[in-house]
Amino acid sequence: MFFYDTNKRYNRFSDHLRNLYGVKVYKVTLDAGFTCPNRDGTISYEGCIFCDNGGSFSQLYPNNISVKEQLDLGISLCIDKYKAKKFLAYFQAYSNTYKPVEELKRIYDQALSHDDVIGMSIGTRPDCVDSEKLDLIQNYAENYYVWLEYGLQSIHEKSLKFINRGHSFETFCHALKETQKRNINVCAHVILGLPNETREDMLETARALGDLGVNGVKIHLLCVLNNTRLTKLYFQGKIPMMEEDEYVETVCDFLELLPPEMTIHRLAGNGLKPNMLAPAWLSKKFVVLNKIDKLLEERNSFQGVKFQKVTKGNHL
Template sequence: MEQIYTFGNYLKNKFGCKVYKVGVNISGFTCPNIDGTVAKGGCTFCENDSFSASTGQTQELKGFYLNLNSKSNPNLDKQLQQLEFQFNAISKKQREKYGAEKFLVYFQSFTNTYAPFETLKALYDKALSFDNVVGLSIGTRSDSITEETLEYLAELSKTKEIWIEFGIQSVFDETLEKINRGHNSKNIKEWILKAKSKGLNVCGHLIFGLPDESKEMMLETAKQAYEWGIDSVKYHPLYIVKKTALANDFIRGKFTPIAEDDYLDVLVKSITMKPKNISVQRVTAGIDDDSLLSPDWCRDKNSQIKKINSALAPLKLKY
């Protein structure tokens, strides 16, 4: 059996030790299709409250939101404190439980380039100052990053491991419109190519099972994302949680989530057509709590991984 080239493999090969991503959620970040800049309400599958910046131990700054045009940030010091607290707590657990030795700080929730450059620079620099941090991974949208931020990240990448994670989701504009994404596929391609031209590492997020998409459309999204030169990929099935526009469609019988067998089929085909140099960071997603409406197979990640490996086995591959 040949193991699929994972992000963990990539990091182990590069740094010679266990490198873990420390996911942090900083108050004040939102999205342009939530705050009304390009749309309202967020993507149809997104439950905005689930992106709470609070870890249960740090105080969330309620009612405080930044965007690219914010003139000031009165809460920067508090954001920096949140960042440090979360990093220390999570990295400690990763060291003790998993033997992690080095870390990437992962700016995870919402759109983590959607703030004034001075705020971003302060947060990124602070994250890189922590012990045993070798770099950053920054989750964002292609319509929410500036040339100035891209140039700065490119400069950091000369000495640090810098990744940008773009939500591609689909390359079909009709799908992006249906999910209220707020930008088109041309915008995604443009900014991925810009990031690559500056020598940055790019991870692309792909969602299989979006409204009215055929398997052929899902595979075309993967094909084009690979052609754009992404370095790593996350594959997600679309699952439905409460308090979302998609949940309303599901309840009214207007949307049916992807079946597990169909997801496995598209996933395996996407993996086998993937260039070998592209690492895999995620092969599935889900949630096991009362917020999940459907599909039920997204509750148990361990079961999903077993079935994914069973589907890969005839190809002599494993995850």
């Protein structure tokens, strides 16, 4: 089963958006001046082991300008480069619900007041939402296309501890349940290739996401960015990096276990290239994506072929 009118064997988010809106829709990444409890000392000062000073922000233009100016600039770049027609405001840097609710409203209103913005995607931690904030976001979701992107990374506590996430899988499940009650789309971020995780561990994360009814997933490979706590461990030889073919196989296995309706927001994230130390092969992301397409074709396989809904709700 190919998805939409593409030759893709997985439910790519960009195709899903084009199918919904009939035009190319692009996410414009924003830094609205948030911070993160895992950086400001509330949980820790160190942050996640892989996080650089930008809080996982990957935009190329300066972030010391207003949300409106970032949107104007980002939208004009996306029109020139990608011929996009509509836009999602993507609050990406740090934890974008980590302010009082009145301030969140002011920031989100600013983004949604732009004529070509059809909605927003809010990246945050599952321990940075509460019922008041979710109620606010639910109000937006009634008139706009809205996603909450929760950093999960893995369902395994040993991994969450190793990467210093500062929250548990249970916290994610609780946030997910509260978000689903309000009919807000949820995308979970996961990392493959974490030290001490077997392939079966990674696939357990895939099964859990399908089981929990998550709407979308963003799959990253563990990569080493400069100026992170991972850098030192990497140079000490303590972080084995996944090889390209191993990653491609794992991603294909992962996709097969997800429900077909789950949207795939990314299959191989990377940092800005000058900031990335390893693995070198990830800098040719298009090669990795082509290999994933090719392997799915060789297997005559698709996203969802091995999906089985078993225990929906048991994690909650």
